[in-house]
Amino acid sequence: MTRYRGRAALATPALLAVLALVVTFVRAPEANAAAALTVAQAISGQTGGTGTVTGYVVGEPTATTTVRTSGFTGDTALALADSSGQTSTGSMLYVQITSSYRASFGLLSNPGLLRTRITVTGTLTAYFSHPGLKSPTAMTPGGSSPTTAPTTATPTSSSSTDAYYAAALGKSGAGLRSALHTIISTGVTKLSYDAVWNALKVTDQDPSNSSNVILLYSGISRSKSLNGGDAGDWNREHVYAKSHGDFGTTAGPGTDLHHLRPEDVTVNALRDNKDFDSGGSAVSGAAGNYTDSDSWEPRNAVKGDVARMIFYMAVRYEGGDGFADLEVNDAVSNGTKPYIGKLSKLLAWNAQDPPDAFEKNRNQVIYASYQHNRNPFIDHPEWVSSIYG
Structure with a gap:
């Protein structure tokens, strides 16, 4: 009896270990319980x-x-x-x-x-x-595990973007520009101007606060619900000023998410339809931005973003669909002409400020969920100098 009890006592840890393994194997499938169903x-x-x-x-x-x-x-x-x-x-x-x-x-x-x-x-x-x-x-x-913040699109791999740009690969100069124009103008969904409000709440969502959007020039995080036209609200900024081509808010260039961004109403009014250049006086309420009578300098963190949006618009809108042939030149005070500048500054800004995670995610969200086209200069910033350098 004594030996039997001893063996039983000695066997208890081993038995517990076996039971633990059994429990582990039984519970293992729970790790996959949240896997998405078809x-x-x-x-x-x-x-x-x-x-x-x-x-x-x-x-x-x-x-x-x-x-x-x-x-x-x-x-x-x-x-x-x-x-x-x-x-x-x-x-x-x-x-x-x-x-x-x-x-x-x-x-x-x-x-x-x-x-x-x-x-x-x-x-x-x-x-x-x-x-x-x-x-x-x-x-x-996308197809990843869901979160309550619906703005992070599934990243596009280099191989899939290569497939998207297949007709442009290996080209340069005018040939590259022509190929890109065809690619980014094919199969595009055009939004209404009203639909842009809700789209911007997704494309420009603050990664740290899903209730807010990030304003382009000021960099401020502001509540999505504060969209409108009053002081303290944010509205829809046309980075390629809509008067530079007279396209207004018509579906197409007037509603293209690749150049529409949220911005404070007052700051947006100060930018107005000015071309882009360096210098001027500091902008109140938008630290790091400067302006004078005919130009606007954005903060350093979005200088490249602004440049790539301008280059996209010039390649996307080449005079078809009844719209003006948009172009970039090296001037300011372009007014209502279908030109915007300043080319030399935009080239420098593209090189100075390469695409970051926010800009890349925004490009992917627009492609996957809204317009179904991409800004090629975010995927390939080197193509800017090939076309415009």
Whole structure:
């Protein structure tokens, strides 16, 4: 008995170790419990539990078997599928969009989301009497695990951007410019000027505060809700001044997100339609910016951003679609001519301030979720000197 009890006592630690291993193996799958489901898996798993689903936005559900793919009527629902070209409603998951996500994911406000990939977390239960996901707790562009901040797009690899720019690779000068114009003008979704408000809340979201946007010139983080025309609000700054080409706010150059940025109403008015150059007096409320009667110098952190936006506009808008042929010259006081300057400064700023993470992410969000085109000078800043140097 004594020996038996001794052996039992000695065996207890080993037994506990075995039990621990068993528990570990049993619990291991929980590490993958939050892995995103396919749409097909979500359709077959309508249990009323919480699930995370990744799929392509394919339309706006309006009834059990009806999904709009154009002429969207609201921001309250979208349909997901495992293929961007899916047309069968039986292979779609209907997703409810609650008020906190409508500005960024509603199709009436964001028609450019169509055919893009998003990830949603919510309750897997019927919606419109159809397999669905309701009461979302997180929505984000791309296929990574979702967060409550829907502005970080899935990075584009160098190989995929090489594919996008395939027709331009190996070219230089006028040939490169012509190839890039064709690439960035093909398959583009044009936003309305009203839709720009909500888009900027996503493209320019403060990485440190998902409730705010970063203002271009001042660098201030300001509440997304303070968009408007009053003092203390932010509004839509046309970096390529809209009077330099007389395109106004018409869909196309007047609403192109690649040069529209949030800025304080007062600072925006001070910039007005001035060309870009160095020097002048310090701008009140926008430290690091300077201005005089005919030019504006932005803060150092966005000098390159401004340059690349200007070069994009000049290559994107070459006189087609009824708009002026925009161009960059080495002058200031260009007024209403379809020119903006100063070329020599913009070239220097592009070299001085290379693209940072914020600018690269913004380019990807515009491509993936809104316009479906890219600013080539963010992906390849060296192309600026090839074309303009």
